Amino acid sequence: MTSADPNQRWEMTTSERDLDALTADLTRWLASKVDADTPPDIVSLTRPAGGMSSTTLLFDAEWTVSGEPMSDSFVARIAPEDSSFPVFEKYDLATQYAVIAGVAAATEVPLPQLCWLENDETVLGSPFFVMRRANGRVPEDNPPYVFLGWIFDATLAERAAMTRNIVDVISAVHAIENPDEKFPMLAGEGSALRRHFEAQKAWYEWALAGDGIRIPLLERTFDHLEANWPTETGPDVLTWGDARPGNIIFDGFDPVAVLDWEMAAIGPRELDIAWLIHFHRFFQDIAVRFDQPGLPDYLRRGDVERLYEEFSGYTPQQMDWHLTYAALRNGIVMARIKRRAIHFGEDIRPTDPDDYVLHRPMLEALLDDAYDWE
Numbered sequence: 001m002t003s004a005d006p007n008q009r010w011e012m013t014t015s016e017r018d019l020d021a022l023t024a025d026l027t028r029w030l031a032s033k034v035d036a037d038t039p040p041d042i043v044s045l046t047r048p049a050g051g052m053s054s055t056t057l058l059f060d061a062e063w064t065v066s067g068e069p070m071s072d073s074f075v076a077r078i079a080p081e082d083s084s085f086p087v088f089e090k091y092d093l094a095t096q097y098a099v100i101a102g103v104a105a106a107t108e109v110p111l112p113q114l115c116w117l118e119n120d121e122t123v124l125g126s127p128f129f130v131m132r133r134a135n136g137r138v139p140e141d142n143p144p145y146v147f148l149g150w151i152f153d154a155t156l157a158e159r160a161a162m163t164r165n166i167v168d169v170i171s172a173v174h175a176i177e178n179p180d181e182k183f184p185m186l187a188g189e190g191s192a193l194r195r196h197f198e199a200q201k202a203w204y205e206w207a208l209a210g211d212g213i214r215i216p217l218l219e220r221t222f223d224h225l226e227a228n229w230p231t232e233t234g235p236d237v238l239t240w241g242d243a244r245p246g247n248i249i250f251d252g253f254d255p256v257a258v259l260d261w262e263m264a265a266i267g268p269r270e271l272d273i274a275w276l277i278h279f280h281r282f283f284q285d286i287a288v289r290f291d292q293p294g295l296p297d298y299l300r301r302g303d304v305e306r307l308y309e310e311f312s313g314y315t316p317q318q319m320d321w322h323l324t325y326a327a328l329r330n331g332i333v334m335a336r337i338k339r340r341a342i343h344f345g346e347d348i349r350p351t352d353p354d355d356y357v358l359h360r361p362m363l364e365a366l367l368d369d370a371y372d373w374e
Contacts, residue, residue, distance in 0.1 A: 017047075017055065017078075017081070017124075017125065019045060019046075019047060022045065022057065022124060023042050023045045023059075025123060025124050026042060026045070026057070026059065026076065026124065027039065027040065027041070027042050029118065029123050029124075030042070030061060033115075033116055034061075034063055034070075035065060036063035036064060036065055036070070037063070037064045037065060037066065037067065038063070038064065039063075040061045040062060040063035041061065041062050041063070042059050042060070042061050043060050043061070043062055044058075044059060044060045045057060045058070045059040046058050046059075054077055054078060054079060054080050054091060054262070055077070055078040055080065055084075055126075056075060056076070056077055056078075057075070057076040057078065058073070058074075058075055058133065059073075059074055059076065060072070060073050060074075061073075061074065072132065073132065073133040074115065074130050074131065074132060074133055075112065075130065075131045075132075075133050076124075076128050076129070076130045076131075077093065077096075077128060077129055077130075077131070078124055078125075078126050078127075078128040079091040079093050079126040079127045079128065080126065081125055081126055085339075085340040085343050085344070087207070087333065087336050087337065087340070088203070088207075088262070089203065089206045089207070091262065092262075093117065093119075093127045093128065093129055094117060094119060094127070095185050095186070095264075096129070096261050096262055096264070097114060097117045097129045098183075098185060099183060099185075099186070099238075099261045099264045100112070100114055100261055101114055102176075102182050102183055102238075103173060103176070103238070103258075103261075106176045106177075106182060107172050107173065107175070107176060108172065109169055109172050109173060109258055110134075110169075110255050110256050110257055110258060111257060111258055112131040112132060112133075112134050112257045112259065113131060113132040113134075114129065114130075114131055115129075115130045115131055115132060116129060116130045117129040118130075134249045134256050134257035135249075135251075135256070136249040136250050136251045136256045136257065137150060137249070137250055137251075138246060138248070138249055138250070139151050139245040139246050139248075139250075140246070141246045144283040144286060144287070145245065145246075145283070145295075146280075146283045146284055146286070146287040146292070146294040146295050146298075147287060147290075147292060147294075151245070151295065151298070152295065154253070156297055158253050159253075159295065159297060159298045160297075160303075161253050162245070162250070162253040162298075163298065163299055163303060163304065163307065164307055165253060165254060165255055166243075166245060166248065166255070166276065166299075167276075167304055167307040167308050167311060168307075168311055169248070169255055169258055170240065170243050170272050170273065170276065170308070171308060171311035171312040172311075173237075173238055173239070173240050173272075174237040174238065174239070174269050174272070174312060174314075175237075175312065176237070176238050179236065179237055179238040179266055180236075180266060182238070183238055183264075183266065186238070186264065186265055186266045187266055188266075191233075192233075192236040192265070192266045192267040192268070193230070193233050193267055193268055195267075196265055196267045196271065197225070197325075200222075200328070200329055200332065201222060203332060204218060204222075204332050207332060207335070207336040207339070208332065208335055208336060208339065208356075211339065213335070213339060213353065213356065214353065215331075215335055215353050215354060215356050215357065216353065216354060217331070217354040217357055217360060217363060217364065218328060218331050218332065218335070218357065220367065221324065221327070221328045221331070221363060221367060222328065224324070224367055225321065225324060225325055225328065228321055229321075230268075230317070230318045230321050230322075231318070232317050232318065233268045233270075233317070233318075234268055234269060234270070234314065234317055235269075236266050236267055236268065237266070237267070237268075237269050238264065238265075238266060239264065239265050239266070239267050239268075239269070239271045239272045240258070240261065240263075240264060240272050241261065241262065241263025241264040241265055241271070241272070241275075242260045242261075242262065242263045242275070243272040243273075243275050243276045244275065244276055244279040244280070245280075245299075247259045247260040268317075268322070269308075269312070269314060269316065270316050270317065270318070270319060270322040271322065271325075271326075273304060273305065273308055273316050273319070273322070274319060274322035274323045274325065274326040275326045275329070276299065276304060277299060277301050277304050277305075277323060277326070278323055278326035278327055278330060279326075279330065280295075280298060280299035281301075281362070281373075282327075282330060282358075282359050282362070284296065284298075285359060285361070285362055286358075300373075301319075301323075301373045302373075305319065320366075320369075323366065324363075324366045324367070327359060327362055327363045327366055328363070330359065331357040331359065331363055334356070334357060334358040334359070335356035335357055338356050338358070339356070
């Protein structure tokens with residue numbers, strides 16, 4: 001999963017679906033959705049790299065209405081097939097669709113325009129939904145934007161503006177009132193943070209321990225977090241779940257579409273704040289490991305916390321705990337992805353199970369209260 005060349009794209013199997021078959025099936029389905037003179041033509045269909053938890057298709061379609069030519073550009077998000085060794089045990093596209101629709105109705109957060117939700121698995125082999133494509137640019141995850149690309153080439157002022165815009169988006173999501181009522185599919189009994197934590201434990205058991213991969217570092221982190229449970233969590237809000245630059249389409253440095261709501265949950269604000277900080281430091285630490293400068297000025301912990309308070313009026317609480325929790329959650333993600341790469345013959349099984357965690361040094365330092373945020 002890592003390379004001697006940090007600028008090299010990691011090759012990872014995400015789907016084995018045949019694009020020609022998908023084009024034919026999607027064409028037949030689209031004919032029932034657009035009011036056209038004749039069945040539409042899908043003139044291009046591609047499967048972009050990335051999107052490790054699901055399959056994403058980009059396609060352009062053309063048709064006529066009363067003889068007038070029509071066209072549009074779409075994105076389809078398809079639930080993973082069982083053969084793809086999925087990251088998540090369950091992939092609830094209907095909930096994702098409802099969350100995006102709910103956020104669109106309650107906020108000015110820029111979101112992709114939803115078109116159709118299809119729950120019939122026989123159409124493409126898995127449920128899917130379709131959105132109109134938003135134009136813009138997306139920060140690279142593979143290879144990470146800390147090595148090269150438009151964020152790396154931006155000025156300090158441009159990256160600072162981008163940081164403000166991302167934190168503004170997060171605070172706007174958190175400002176949605178009565179999230180339990182607006183998003184009942186995410187609500188539940190008792191403490192929202194406890195529900196979230198127990199769900200992570202269950203995910204670890206399914207994704208790794210139940211597959212024979214017990215990772216002592218992750219289990220030690222679960223114990224550490226339990227022993228140091230937050231005394232204050234603040235009011236629960238709707239959390240985006242995967243709050244990071246790679247899930248936003250930008251026009252210049254302004255967000256035009258906020259993507260990937262598969263990890264949305266009701267819970268403390270700190271879940272998103274810590275995830276944003278952690279994920280950049282995850283990439284930054286990789287850059288340092290390769291003796292590269294990375295982007296130490298970008299998405300700094302102090303800046304993010306200060307900006308969040310400026311936008312929301314809320315001061316993030318017990319962030320050391322939440323940053324360790326973010327590192328744990330990402331540890332499960334990365335270990336499952338490495339396990340999948342091993343399954344497809346793209347990686348080898350490590351001799352030390354803690355090496356399933358790509359950011360092992362960070363997590364160990366966090367547990368020892370020795371991680372240097374500066």
